[in-house]
Amino acid sequence: MTTAMGAALRRIQLGNALSAFGNGFTVPFLFIYVSQVRNLGASTAGIVLATFAVAALVVLPLTGRVIDRRGPLPVAIAGTVSAAIGSMGLGLADSQSLVVAAAAALGAGIAVIQPSLATMIVWCSTPTTRSRAFAMQFFLNNLGLGVGGLLGGQLVDTSDPSSFVRLFAIESAMFLVLGAAIATVRLPKVPKVEDAVPTDESAKGGWRSLFADRAMVQLCVLGFVMFFACYGQFESGLAAFAVEVTRISPATLGIALAANTAAIVLAQFVVLKLVERRRRSRVIALVGLIWTVAWIAAGVSGLVPGAHGVATALLISTYALFGIGESMLSPTMAPLVADLAPARLVGQYNSAFALVKQLALAVGPAVGGLMAGGGMYVAYIAMLIVCSLGISALALRMGRRLTPEQETPLRASAARTGTAEKAVVVEETDRMPVSV
Template sequence: MPLRIVPPSGSPRTLALAQLVNSLGDGAYYVCSALYFARVVGLSPARIGLGLTVAWGVGSLAGVALGRVADRRGPRPTAVVLALATSASVASFLFVRSFPLFLLAACCYATAQCGLAAARQALLASLVTKEERTGTLAYLQSTLNAGLAVGAALGGVALHFGSREAYLSVFVLDAAAFALCALVLLRLPDVRVDRMPHRLAAQQAVFRDLPYAVVTFLNMIMLLRMPLISLAIPLWIVERTSAPGWTVSTLLVLNTGAVMLFQVRTAAAVRDLPSATRTIRRGGVVMLASCAVFALSAAAGVPAQVAVAVLLAGAALQVWGEMMQSAGAWQISFDLAPAGRHGQYQGFFGAGVPVARMLGPVLLTTLVVGLGVIGWLILGALFLAAGLAMGPAVRWAGKARTAVAYAV
């Protein structure tokens, strides 16, 4: 398969352009936001952590409700409104001067982000054929990583200057990026939605779909790899290995570049539910291997250059497992969602992301930094168990899908 990072023309390319635009702003935001809240606003790290934990908890719940709005009102107008709402919430950070205002702004930001993610997934499901969804999402993930990389570089410039004005320019950039994203989404064709009145049971179908909830939970466990690369591994490198500090940025560049270049190729192996579960199972095995390799990097007497080599090998395995998990999860989340309810189902499935962001830091730092090698092996066992359990859970959900879809 040829190496491609640009999606086919039409709706997939427009969706990728929208993804690229807002990821540029987000890349800069992710690099600078914590330091802005600490240095400019004057919040303590504990309060920042508490505020973001509460915000993502609220966002994970709101995402399902906003996904139902996308099902009822149409995914394109809902996505446009939520992109503008995200823009406004980012802009509101410019005026935050206290913890209560920070908490309010953060909750608005997380709610809009989670709802936007659900609406965009529903929009993709409406515009792209079932056979093309996973491949299109792979292109979008590659685009996302490219935008985050460029945005992070812009954020690095702001950090270099370190002034209040430099930080504020990053928030202005991110707010403008989401406003431009809304304009790009308007270029997509409108999607006809079912205007029949939905009974309450239909609107809350995802909460009664136990098999889908189990699948979502298993996927959430595998999403712990998100704070792994951004938080746990950097702390592990600094506190437990002899590797130099610049290794942290090297591993992040490796992760971002690999996803940008190889996510589409990895997703090509996923065509249906059986191939998706096989891919996730293999991803669990690879993630276990990556955890074992990371653990070796702190072996006694390992010189710095050897530690760096071991860490690079572990990061290569980690990003390979990440790409397999992503490709399989995309296929599963769409194929198990009843027609006409992609918004609420994608909102529910996507809640795994904010939950992993909310609970992952505490869990991973306790396991990896606190327990060391044993913690790495426990974490690897969690990835493996979730990967192995996904197949039976998906088969159960597949059998129950028809009953859930018509239990209205």
């Protein structure tokens, strides 16, 4: 990695961390804010949460093509402006129509920012440094969300709407800080980066090329199952199971969520050293097995109501195990998407994977909520155990289609370097004069 690439990447990561910090001020309190503080009811709060997903699903199919035609910088800046307007709008809105409109602007902005930043990280890294770059992004995201949530909890007062206006103002300002940070980024002018910026003609047919890429299609299917079985259940089915079946208090549920964040923050770079030289498909398969254990632990926690301490420990362990799995995926999934993408379609591939994530995050809570609402907890846990085992099976199947450079870029790079060095030695030997 060149000095220019490293400087650009550090600026992108700093802006992203501050944006996550701002998000942390509002994300845990959004439902309460809409339903209770603004007195718009739980149904309106549910509509607002659904609006985030709908807005993302509307803009993401178009985002990749724009990134590949115009570059990620203008797209990311537009996303930060939309997110800042939406966030401030949520803080000031006092009617259902205004709240939903603000949520749409915020959701669309965040959805556009994600693949844009991912593409910028790809441009500012190499195949051998990409895993570490995405791991750092994931680490800073979770750290920012956690710190922001802790500080936001100290500032919020449900009896005082103005306290929430302050929270949303902070979030809005942090989006603008992100926009300012990336606006000053000068992407390094190296052949690899220039090749990644296509003309309008070369970006055409992006979706057709993507669907023809069997490895990418398999990765998208795998990603959907993964996001459905983990992230899509945190705030719906798993939370309901924890409260209704395991019988833990909402305060203890907060501790479990904190355990998830702590596991990510503490384990991220230890895990990175363990996985970055391993086959990516096998790392993902191992995550499926870890999450299988996590769901089994959650199920057992509901079978020991008489041993409340044991049940609570099992439930907290479930969230911690999810965090360990997430820390293994951060240096694996996003870099793999980038390494599968042709240089001219990096934005398209990143946007497609972000679209799959949003679909899973829309379907997952709906399915989890319906099953929890119907008391189908045994079927719910069984379904998610099957999904987790499916992750392992899908990952191993996908691995058959990956090249050595896509599976283990560090090993492949070392092998190429070793081959080149041997070739130089042979060439030098051939040039040596022969003694008679």
